[in-house]
Amino acid sequence: MGTDVLDNMESVNIPKFIPSNRSEPFHPYLRRSDKEIEEFTRRSLDIASRILSLFSVIPELPEDYFSEQHAYKDPSEAGQWKYVPLVENGIICNVGDSLAFWSAGYLKSTIYGVVRPPDDQAHIHRLGPFYFASRFVSEDSEDARPVTGLEYVRERVKNYHSVSDYADMKGKKFKVGNLEIEDEAS
Template sequence: MPSATLRQPPSIPKWGRPKQTTKKLDWAEIKVIDLSTYDEPNGKQKLAEELRDAVHHTGFFSVTGTGLTQEEIERQYDIGQAYFDLPLEEKGDPKYRCDFAKGNYFGYRAANEKKIMGTAVLDNVESLNIPKFIPSNSHEPFPHFLHPFRPEIESFSRRSLDIASKIFTLFSLILELPETYFSDQHRYDDASEDHLRYMMYHPRPAADDAKVQNTWSRAHTDFGSLTLLWSQDVAGLQLKTPAGEWKYVPPVPNGIICNVGDTLSFWSAGYFKSTIHRVIRPPEDQAHIHRLGLFYFVRPGNEVDIKPVASPLLRRLGLVGEDAEEREPVRGLEYVRERVKDYHDHGDYADKKGKKFKVRNLEIEDEAS
């Protein structure tokens, strides 16, 4: 990506946080972890114990006390909204597009270009995935419009992974591993498929939504290690509980919704739960809103081996044997690129209930309804 521009960023409109729904919804119970206590004496150990049940059973939790101010967070929403407000010929310039044929998810993905579930209804989500600001990504797309905002986007990107690294420390402690075990697999300066994402769901007519079972994002698990989603006030994100029920993920003031991804599930031999989730049409008092989201997706380093870890806890539970580290590994880049191609390199987001994704010894049920 080009070097930072020194001139003052142009003025852009302020994003207005939507009002929360007044409808009575079936909300999931989400554990909230306050990271402001992380550096207190025995703070990490206490937080790890607080988190254990959530990551083992639901895979979803929320963190507060991250050190990011609400002003800093909403500035990123301002930038994302300004980009999506651009004409399609500018934001969707071919040189900024995701190259799904190569499994590359960096860049811009346009809405209304793919069909849903074999119908004539079109996908209503557009996104911009911004890779880490490291030399190995210098050739990746970075839209010209964003050059003046680069310093603050880069700062937010780096601080996002700092937050994730604290969570990875808690995961390591839960599995009785050295504290830096998982953060060492996800260093900012190492090449990986990490990205900061701005995402916009555009409202659709109720009749069209009905044709696709009100689906805005089909049921899936996340590809990588950990997903950070800055708390979303437009209801629609749902998780599938261990009992098989769909429940709404509640907003958490000043919080980040987090969920375990598939690579953490692979590493932990399933002890960490990679939960199926989806996005559906919001309740009627919010169904007209353009639903803007802010994410950071953490992927394993390109050269990192993904295989069950020799954790004392996992051994006691019988989830891994003494030969755990001798299994054939799959490298981070290989896994993520193959997963992106499988999911996105086609013209129809069809239901894949019961189908599997497999790359050598790693297998996951890709989606479920």
């Protein structure tokens, strides 16, 4: 069972505002707002670091465990798509696959992507700035290879698109490179 919904999304990936990224191509349309974009990304990282510190407390890890890794999709209980409403003057935090993996499934990742919302929510326009807190891995780290995020996410999504009941996934294993992952779906 898959989905016939086509991707109708536009995005711009802006790297961190650090000296080594200054030569990265930056669309002229956005160039005039680079100070505001830099301020947004730095503030987002600050907020993400605080949230990551809280996530570290839950599995009793050192408080800076996840935030240091970020220097500079399980279904709902009912198996249904849920609309995440606007939080006035707030933020919405979506735990990704990496945190789900690092926390041994204690923090649940969301199956995300292009999903057609239910009819009663289809009229709601979704638009917003998003900040993805990506882990920093030095090239000489043993964690730098053999699995990329793209490889992992592709395998995970492929694993989920072929099932109709996510609860059946609990305990199932799939491989990405030399890494074997046991699904914690419940």
